[in-house]
Amino acid sequence: xxxxxxxxxxxxxxxxxxLVPGPxxxxxxxxxxxxxxxxxxxxxxxxxxxQRMGTADxxxxxxxxxxxxxxxxxxxxxxxxDGGMMMR
Numbered sequence: 001x002x003x004x005x006x007x008x009x010x011x012x013x014x015x016x017x018x019l020v021p022g023p024x025x026x027x028x029x030x031x032x033x034x035x036x037x038x039x040x041x042x043x044x045x046x047x048x049x050x051q052r053m054g055t056a057d058x059x060x061x062x063x064x065x066x067x068x069x070x071x072x073x074x075x076x077x078x079x080x081x082d083g084g085m086m087m088r
Contacts, residue, residue, distance in 0.1 A: 002016055002017065002018045002076055002077070002078055006075040017074060017076070017079065018077075018079070019059065019063050019066065019079050020079065021059050021082065022054060022085045023044045023083070024054045024059055024081075025054065029041070041053065047085060048085055049085070049088070052083065058081060
């Protein structure tokens, strides 16, 4: 969809990109019992080539790049902020 939208909106000078987050360390899983949460997070991190969860700041940095003029020639791209999970 990103590439299709980027192609359709390019004539209007609208850029379309997407940020695809992987496991990001947030307090979203706080409802889980601590032991269950730790086991789940360990299993997830085991699938990440960089062997850790990302931070909200790391995902935000990519979003800020896409929102800035530094990405003015970027359109139709997907940015995986996933510690390399897409490589697997």
